[in-house]
Amino acid sequence: MAEIVGGVGCSHVPAVGAALDNGKSGNEVWKPYFDTLPPAREWIEEKKPDVCIVVYNDHASAFSMQLIPTFTLGVAPEFQPADEGFGPRKVPTVEGDPDLAWHLAESLILDEFDMTIANEMDVDHGLTVPLSVMFGQPENWPTKVIPLAVNVVQFPPPTGHRCYMLGKALRRAIDSYPGAERVVVFGTGGMSHQLQGERAGLVNSEWDSQFMDNLVSNPAEQAQVPHVEYLREAGTEGVELVMWLIMRGAMNDSVEEVYRSIYVPTSNTSNGLIVLDNA
Numbered sequence: 001m002a003e004i005v006g007g008v009g010c011s012h013v014p015a016v017g018a019a020l021d022n023g024k025s026g027n028e029v030w031k032p033y034f035d036t037l038p039p040a041r042e043w044i045e046e047k048k049p050d051v052c053i054v055v056y057n058d059h060a061s062a063f064s065m066q067l068i069p070t071f072t073l074g075v076a077p078e079f080q081p082a083d084e085g086f087g088p089r090k091v092p093t094v095e096g097d098p099d100l101a102w103h104l105a106e107s108l109i110l111d112e113f114d115m116t117i118a119n120e121m122d123v124d125h126g127l128t129v130p131l132s133v134m135f136g137q138p139e140n141w142p143t144k145v146i147p148l149a150v151n152v153v154q155f156p157p158p159t160g161h162r163c164y165m166l167g168k169a170l171r172r173a174i175d176s177y178p179g180a181e182r183v184v185v186f187g188t189g190g191m192s193h194q195l196q197g198e199r200a201g202l203v204n205s206e207w208d209s210q211f212m213d214n215l216v217s218n219p220a221e222q223a224q225v226p227h228v229e230y231l232r233e234a235g236t237e238g239v240e241l242v243m244w245l246i247m248r249g250a251m252n253d254s255v256e257e258v259y260r261s262i263y264v265p266t267s268n269t270s271n272g273l274i275v276l277d278n279a
């Protein structure tokens with residue numbers, strides 16, 4: 001059967017993608033941040049996943065106010081980087097895995113998670129920046145990718161508990177796939193950030209570290225935390241962190257924390273990365 005070999009929690013700060021795309025990752029501003037990444041990159045290179053399931057959010061690129069699905073699974077053979085206003089990022093086309101993705105759709109829907117199915121979906125910084133963080137700038141992405149988009153932009157987003165339960169259903173789906181795929185699940189977005197309004201620039205690293213501690217050791221408890229705590233402590237866009245609970249739900253109850261960092265500033269938000277092993 002297919003096997004989940006690890007999980008990654010990763011912010012999706014667009015400036016990180018722009019720094020790489022514009023050849024600035026080695027300059028004095030960016031080098032200290034990019035110097036934090038090698039342990040995570042070495043881990044995923046050693047794990048040799050065949051497929052990454054990337055739980056992420058679209059920012060009105062593939063979707064819009066006309067259509068706001070809560071959970072969307074991408075089943076296409078490929079996904080193009082989205083044009084977010086400055087042209088698409090110059091990163092490789094994302095190659096999908098239709099066979100596994102359709103299996104996930106069937107398993108999740110029959111398991112009572114009503115996924116929207118996307119045969120065509122451009123992917124924005126929410127998906128491509130975490131790939132850049134973990135894989136750098138390859139000619140082609142080294143794994144297939146199944147996008148799982150979550151609405152966290154238009155309220156109400158799904159609860160942390162619903163996300164955690166979806167992760168567990170994802171685990172059952174992967175466990176029942178008759179392939180030999182090695183799978184890494186990414187939960188992306190966050191950490192604390194408030195992009196607009198009076199509290200713009202809010203960074204609460206103490207709360208972010210506590211979120212990571214709970215994610216590792218008390219995920220079921222973290223899943224009970226209501227949206228209003230994310231908003232109050234981590235800013236309106238901090239609610240993106242519920243997506244990390246989908247990743248965590250797909251992992252073993254007990255996981256090994258391989259790596260973590262919380263880096264500020266790469267923008268006016270908190271940039272977090274955590275790597276969990278299903279040891």
Ligand code: DHB
Nearest residue numbers: 012013014059267268269
């Ligand atoms: C930033 C973070 C986001 O999640 C986003 O969608 C846009 C910008 C930022 O850190 O600047």
Ligand code: FE
Nearest residue numbers: 012059189240
């Ligand atoms: Fe975002």
